[in-house]
Amino acid sequence: MIALEGVTRAYVTGGPPVPVLHRTDLxxxxxxxxxxxxxxxxxKSTLLHIPGGLDRPTGGGYRYAGQxxxxxxxIRLATFRRDHIGFxxxxxxxxxxxxxxxxxxxxxxxxxxxAAARRRRAADLLERLGLxxxxxxxxxxxxxxxxxxxxxxxxxxxxxxxxVLADGPTGNLDSRAGAGVVSLLEAQHVSGRxxxxxxxxxxxxxRCPRVLRTQDGRIVAEQGGPPA
Ligand SMILES: Nc1ncnc2c1ncn2[C@@H]1O[C@H](COP(=O)(O)OP(=O)(O)OP(=O)(O)O)[C@@H](O)[C@H]1O
Ligand SMILES: [Mg+2]
Numbered sequence: 320m321i322a323l324e325g326v327t328r329a330y331v332t333g334g335p336p337v338p339v340l341h342r343t344d345l346x347x348x349x350x351x352x353x354x355x356x357x358x359x360x361x362x363k364s365t366l367l368h369i370p371g372g373l374d375r376p377t378g379g380g381y382r383y384a385g386q387x388x389x390x391x392x393x394i395r396l397a398t399f400r401r402d403h404i405g406f407x408x409x410x411x412x413x414x415x416x417x418x419x420x421x422x423x424x425x426x427x428x429x430x431x432x433x434a435a436a437r438r439r440r441a442a443d444l445l446e447r448l449g450l451x452x453x454x455x456x457x458x459x460x461x462x463x464x465x466x467x468x469x470x471x472x473x474x475x476x477x478x479x480x481x482x483v484l485a486d487g488p489t490g491n492l493d494s495r496a497g498a499g500v501v502s503l504l505e506a507q508h509v510s511g512r513x514x515x516x517x518x519x520x521x522x523x524x525x526r527c528p529r530v531l532r533t534q535d536g537r538i539v540a541e542q543g544g545p546p547a
Contacts, residue, residue: 320513321347321370321482325379328365339365340536342379347515349384349481352508354524355517357533363517364409364486366533370515371484372400383482401429405480405507407488409517411470413458419445419469420454426477444472448499463491471500475507483507485516489523501526 323345329336339362347353355363368374369381372388381389388399413422423441445454448468458466471488489497501523508514524530529543
């Protein structure tokens with residue numbers, strides 16, 4: 320369903336382009352749960368942004384359920400993301416002028432859900448993540464761990480997304496808050512979604528049937544495999 324083939328990504332920051340991903344293949348079947356593990360700087364976020372439709376490869380191709388995403392322009396890519404992808408950002412990207420609940424409601428605004436239903440769904444999810452007392456707070460009044468949970472809720476509130484890509488969703492959390500996010504991700508998987516999660520947490524990785532390891536912009540090891 321997700322098929323990255325020979326994907327490269329180079330960043331240009333003044334001098335010659337610096338390659339960060341080197342001809343990387345990443346395939347995932349519908350409903351799989353995959354962990355992406357590797358040292359800081361090994362290219363996990365750069366890699367995950369490509370299936371998420373947040374970034375375009377410099378070279379190689381990306382197909383999603385048969386669609387050629389690699390050639391989509393910005394507007395088609397935004398539509399693709401809205402329809403198929405829930406993305407938990409490593410840098411939370413919460414909107415500072417909105418409250419916690421408004422940030423989580425935002426994808427439902429774009430989806431055209433009526434206000435009362437939006438509010439209920441966002442509040443339920445935030446309560447499950449232990450944020451019921453922070454619905455009216457703005458992100459800069461929340462700790463990093465709470466902001467991270469809000470970002471997870473925002474990515475997951477829009478149930479129709481069939482693929483969840485989570486970039487370090489438990490990185491700033493203590494074990495109890497982390498468990499809340501993990502159980503949310505696992506619920507996504509149980510309801511048939513594909514889940515790819517970047518993590519430094521080996522215990523979280525071990526809960527995934529397939530683990531990919533990145534090093535210097537390459538996937539260098541794979542444990543487990545797609546279901547037969
Ligand atoms: N926008 C950018 N411009 C230039 N270089 C970048 C950019 N984003 C990432 N890089 C570089 O690309 C390499 C891979 O970065 P990336 O963020 O993908 O790593 P990561 O595995 O996600 O690390 P972490 O575990 O710290 O999140 C790093 O050397 C980083 O400095
Ligand atoms: Mg990263």
